[in-house]
Amino acid sequence: MIIEMDPVTINIFGVSGYILLWIITLIAFGLFGKRIIAFIKLLLRAHPENRFDQLGKRIRYLITFVLGQKRLLHEYVIGIAHFIIFWGFILFAGTFGWNLLKGLFPFLPIPYADEIGIIRIFFLVFSLLVLVSLVFAVIRRAFFPPPHLQQSLDAFIIITLISLVVLSTLFGIGFRAVTVGQMEASLNPADNLLYKIFLGIPIDSAQGWHHMMFWMHLLVVLGFLAYLPYSKHLHLLASPFSVFFANIDRAGSLDVPGSKNETSAGASRWDEFTWRQLFNTFACAECGRCDRVCPALTSGYELSPRMIVHHLKEHLMEAGLRSKDDKTSEGDGLSPLIGKTVSVAELWACTTCYACMERCPVFNEHIPLIVNMRRYLVAQGSVDTTLQDVLTKMSRYWNSLGQSDRVRAKWTQGLDFKIKDARKEQVEYLWFVGDYASYDPRIQNITRTTAKVFQKAGLDFGILFEGERNSGNDVRRIGEEGLFEILKEKNMQALEKAQFKMIVTTDPHTYNTLKNEYGLNGTYQIKHYTEVLDKLIQQGKLRISKRLNQTVTYHDSCYLGRYNGIYDAPRRVLKTVGTKLVEMPRNRSKSYCCGAGGGRIWMSDQPGIKERPSESRIREAVSLRGVQALVVSCPKDIVMFQDALKTTGNEEKLSVKDISDLLCEAIE
Numbered sequence: 259m260i261i262e263m264d265p266v267t268i269n270i271f272g273v274s275g276y277i278l279l280w281i282i283t284l285i286a287f288g289l290f291g292k293r294i295i296a297f298i299k300l301l302l303r304a305h306p307e308n309r310f311d312q313l314g315k316r317i318r319y320l321i322t323f324v325l326g327q328k329r330l331l332h333e334y335v336i337g338i339a340h341f342i343i344f345w346g347f348i349l350f351a352g353t354f355g356w357n358l359l360k361g362l363f364p365f366l367p368i369p370y371a372d373e374i375g376i377i378r379i380f381f382l383v384f385s386l387l388v389l390v391s392l393v394f395a396v397i398r399r400a401f402f403p404p405p406h407l408q409q410s411l412d413a414f415i416i417i418t419l420i421s422l423v424v425l426s427t428l429f430g431i432g433f434r435a436v437t438v439g440q441m442e443a444s445l446n447p448a449d450n451l452l453y454k455i456f457l458g459i460p461i462d463s464a465q466g467w468h469h470m471m472f473w474m475h476l477l478v479v480l481g482f483l484a485y486l487p488y489s490k491h492l493h494l495l496a497s498p499f500s501v502f503f504a505n506i507d508r509a510g511s512l513d514v515p516g517s518k519n520e521t522s523a524g525a526s527r528w529d530e531f532t533w534r535q536l537f538n539t540f541a542c543a544e545c546g547r548c549d550r551v552c553p554a555l556t557s558g559y560e561l562s563p564r565m566i567v568h569h570l571k572e573h574l575m576e577a578g579l580r581s582k583d584d585k586t587s588e589g590d591g592l593s594p595l596i597g598k599t600v601s602v603a604e605l606w607a608c609t610t611c612y613a614c615m616e617r618c619p620v621f622n623e624h625i626p627l628i629v630n631m632r633r634y635l636v637a638q639g640s641v642d643t644t645l646q647d648v649l650t651k652m653s654r655y656w657n658s659l660g661q662s663d664r665v666r667a668k669w670t671q672g673l674d675f676k677i678k679d680a681r682k683e684q685v686e687y688l689w690f691v692g693d694y695a696s697y698d699p700r701i702q703n704i705t706r707t708t709a710k711v712f713q714k715a716g717l718d719f720g721i722l723f724e725g726e727r728n729s730g731n732d733v734r735r736i737g738e739e740g741l742f743e744i745l746k747e748k749n750m751q752a753l754e755k756a757q758f759k760m761i762v763t764t765d766p767h768t769y770n771t772l773k774n775e776y777g778l779n780g781t782y783q784i785k786h787y788t789e790v791l792d793k794l795i796q797q798g799k800l801r802i803s804k805r806l807n808q809t810v811t812y813h814d815s816c817y818l819g820r821y822n823g824i825y826d827a828p829r830r831v832l833k834t835v836g837t838k839l840v841e842m843p844r845n846r847s848k849s850y851c852c853g854a855g856g857g858r859i860w861m862s863d864q865p866g867i868k869e870r871p872s873e874s875r876i877r878e879a880v881s882l883r884g885v886q887a888l889v890v891s892c893p894k895d896i897v898m899f900q901d902a903l904k905t906t907g908n909e910e911k912l913s914v915k916d917i918s919d920l921l922c923e924a925i926e
Contacts, residue, residue, distance in 0.1 A: 279361055279476070286480035293487035294495075297540065300528075300578050307532040308516030309503040316502050319621075324498045329619040333547070336398060339391035343420070346388035349380055350423055354479050361476075375446045378431050382448035385428040392421055406546030406555075406564065412490040419485075422478045430471035432456045436464035493543040497620040500541030503534055504621040509612065510774035510821045512629055512734055524633025524737065526596050528574045531630060538622040539571030548614035548624060553851040554607040558868035561607035563614040563624040569599045570627065596631055602640060603864055605631050609871065610735045610856030611816040616847055625735075632737030648860040649738055656727040656748065658860065659697045663724035669695075669702040670721075675713055678720030680756040685720035687712075687790070688758035690772060692765035693728050694893035700900065701893045708764055708787060708918040714925055715799040717790070719762070725752035731771040731817075736857040746776060758782070762790050764918075766817035766892045767855070773822065786818060788891050788917060792827040795834050802924045805836030809884045810920075812839060813875065813899075814849035815892040828891050828917055835924035837889075840882050842875075850875050854894040872902035880908050887913045889920065 322328050327344060331337035353371035360370055371377050396417060403409065432452035435443045436459050443453035456464065486495060493500075508515075514532055525531045548563040549555050555562055573595045593599060605628055614624045635641065641649070651660035670677050680688045689712075695705040712719050730745035760783045763769045773784040794800045812832060818824045825846050832839050844850045853859075853871030863870065876899060879888045890896060899914040 276361075276364075282477070282480055283358065283362065286484040289484040290487055296578060297487070300574065301533040301536055303529050304531055304533040304536050305514075305529075306516050307514050307534045309534055311515070312506050315506050316504070319501050319504055319506070320498060323501045323504075323619070323621070327619075329617070332617060332619075333404075336395070339394050342384075342387045342391045343395070346384040346391075346424065347420070349384050350427060351479075353377060353381075354475070358476070372427075372431055372434065375449075378446060379448045381427050381431055382452070385424050388424050389421070389428075392417055392424075404546065404550065406549035406562070408544035408546060408564070410490060410544075416489070416491045416494075419478060419482045423475060423482070426471045426475035426478065428452075430468055430475060433459070433464045433468035433471060437461055437468060490544065493541050493620060496537065496540035497543070500537060500620040500622065503537065505623060508774065509615075510770040510817070512626060513775060514626075524635070524637055525630040526594070526634045527592070528570070528577045528595070530634075531570075531627070535623065535627055535630065536570070536574060538567050538624070538627065539574055541620040542567045542571070542622055543620060544568065545619070547617045547619065548622070551613040551617050551848070553609055553611060553613070553853060553871040553874075557853070557871050557874065558866060559607035559864050560601060560603040562604070563608075566600060566604065566624055566627055567622060570595070573599055596634060600631065602635060605635065606642060606645075606861060607858075607864060608856050609816075609851050609853055609858045611851035612820040613816070613851065616820050629735055629737055632735075633739055634737075636737040642861050645736065645857060645861050648857075649733070649736070649741065652728060652733060652738075652745075653741060656745065657693045657697065658728055658732075659693055661697045666691075666696050666726060667721060667723045669705050670709070672702075672706050673709060677709060678718075679723055680720035680758050681722060681725055681752070683720065684757035686718040686759050687720075687762045687785075688753075688756055688760070689719050689721045690726060690729070690761055690763040690765075690768055691721055692763060692768045692893060694897065695764050696726075698893070698897065701896055704893070704896065704916045704918060705764070707916070707922045711791065711800070711918055711922050711925070714922075715794040717794065717799075720756075720758070722752050722756060725755070727752070729765075729768040729771045731767040731775075732855070732857045732859070734771070734775070735855070750776065753778075760785060762787055764891075764893060766815040766822075767894065770817045770821050786822075786824055786827075786891070788818075788828040788831060789824065791917070791921060792830050795831065800921070800925055802835055804924050806920060806924055807836055807838075808886050808920075809838045809840060810887045810889045810915075811842050811879050811882055811885045812845075812889045813842070813852070813879075813895060814846055815890070815895060816849065816851050816855055818891060819849055820847055828889075831917055831921060832889060835920050837920065840885050842878050842882065844878065850878065852892075852895050852898040854898050859894055859898070870902065870905075872898040873906050875899070876902040876906050876908055876912065880906075880911050885912065887915045887920075889915050889917055891917050 327337065327341045330340050356368075356371045360366055360368055372381065396414075399407065399409070399413065431448065432455060435449040435453040436456050438449070440453060443449035459467070486492065528536065542564070544564060546564055552561065552563055573592065576592055596602065596605070608625070608628045610625050610629070612625065615622070618624075648658050652658055655661060656663065657666070667677075678685050691705065694701050696702075727745050727748045729749065730742040733745060734742035761772060761778070762785045763772065764787045766786060769784060769786045773779050778784060791800070795802075810832065812828060814825060829839060842849075851871050852875060876888070879885060888899060890899065896914060896916060903909045903912060903914060
């Protein structure tokens with residue numbers, strides 16, 4: 259078959275150039291494909307996980323977070339620059355593919371992209387915008403880098419390659435404008451402007467330079483394609499897929515769909531993780547956004563969410579280089595992942611606050627990685643002594659404080675009314691009280707106050723008394739998967755014996771697990787008590803008789819806010835009782851963790867930390883002008899912040915109150 263080339267193709271390539279184009283293209287795509295296939299083979303050897311459900315939502319995620327770059331705009335200025343570079347990349351990549359297709363198959367009845375006037379206008383506009391954005395990115399990276407941004411030569415290589423792509427395009431259409439002449443160039447704004455800039459260059463020289471820019475553009479892009487999967491910027495390819503395979507509607511759950519509990523024993527090697535957990539390593543941009551919001555790292559603990567992902571990538575790459583077949587063995591010579599590449603101290607430092615995952619622009623999932631490795635440590639008995647004591651208490655008494663079931667409801671004895679036993683009589687709301695609210699003397703008064711508010715509103719509620727067990731939220735995040743399943747089973751048996759319509763809880767950790775990990779949400783509504791209080795006020799069942807006229811600030815609990823999106827209900831309650839709410843700089847999704855989550859409330863501090871997260875949060879609250887109280891809606895927050903008030907010496911400047919305290923005062 260004889261391929262007929264159009265005049266433009268003959269002019270640009272010639273026969274030898276046409277053959278060279280095919281050779282270079284095959285080499286570039288061959289190198290690219292070889293690396294990508296190797297990665298896919300590694301992922302296929304990992305544990306399964308179903309991330310192909312809810313396709314409609316996944317497509318919306320692509321539109322919002324890839325095309326719209328929504329999470330990158332959390333850091334607004336560099337986010338705008340990245341948005342421009344991204345859309346410039348889409349334009350240049352798309353038109354390059356178009357031109358390459360035409361160059362390889364010149365018989366196709368389509369013009370080259372830069373022969374179309376409107377595309378040349380887009381080229382000019384985006385070339386200038388992208389160049390300005392690249393200059394800004396270089397200055398920021400070189401002279402004003404944000405904390406924890408990974409600096410590497412590879413980043414500047416990528417920026418250089420993108421710049422060459424843009425400049426070769428810009429100069430190419432400029433030289434083309436000279437070759438077509440003033441009359442034709444004047445018909446297009448981009449051509450007209452560039453014709454005036456390039457005026458004076460001889461037509462023959464301009465035509466030669468135009469061809470050179472075409473080849474430069476071609477070689478740079480194909481070289482970029484071949485280089486990318488071998489570089490640290492593999493995330494440019496992996497990011498859209500990482501967003502597509504995001505944890506849709508399961509932020510509060512550690513369940514692994516489709517895994518058949520294969521991850522319950524934990525992971526200490528790359529092939530013991532799920533494929534999605536390994537995919538984190540390909541998508542990570544090493545931008546440091548996760549590190550910048552990590553309370554453990556900020557406090558000086560030995561943890562960097564970014565480095566956890568990076569260390570796993572190193573381990574995975576080593577496995578990929580050493581693996582010669584589809585089998586794995588303990589004697590394959592791989593460096594240990596836990597204890598050498600990832601330290602034990604790193605894994606136990608995490609508070610599971612979700613800030614890293616909420617900020618990651620490519621939806622990487624650091625917490626499941628950490629918890630999976632914690633499971634391995636628990637199975638090996640590599641657990642802090644104090645934490646082991648708590649797990650022993652939990653196994654023996656089914657609560658973290660080591661108290662008898664018979665005294666779980668002892669807090670009710672201080673009330674002048676009887677609380678119903680939901681196992682014996684039907685109630686509308688079953689109150690799942692939680693360990694700290696039931697047993698801790700510092701919290702019991704607040705628990706009684708909440709009960710009084712419920713009673714005052716005429717709420718039909720009851721509790722499980724000694725039938726309630728710890729919900730298992732923190733147990734699971736420690737890595738004790740087996741104990742979590744036992745606790746879940748015991749609680750489910752108690753719930754089956756009770757008669758109720760909805761569940762309410764005062765503990766965000768319990769709320770999260772009941773809602774997202776017990777499978778109850780499809781059967782019963784699960785409510786946090788601030789939601790119930792807000793509804794009672796709106797229905798007029800709780801009438802405010804006294805406006806408090808206090809200036810307060812509010813702490814968004816991680817498991818209530820970032821995990822479950824409950825921000826407005828507690829604020830409406832505070833507004834209703836007459837308080838003036840002064841927001842902390844880090845509020846709502848940016849709220850700073852108290853440091854209790856993930857079992858950290860039971861663990862001892864690592865040596866050499868600068869300041870506990872709870873202490874940092876107290877100082878943030880104290881710095882607000884006129885604020886009298888830090889209001890919380892979580893029993894663990896009360897414990898953490900009252901201790902932090904003492905250790906920071908701020909007991910005279912600030913009080914810590916539960917939202918029920920304020921409401922009870924306002925309705926009396």
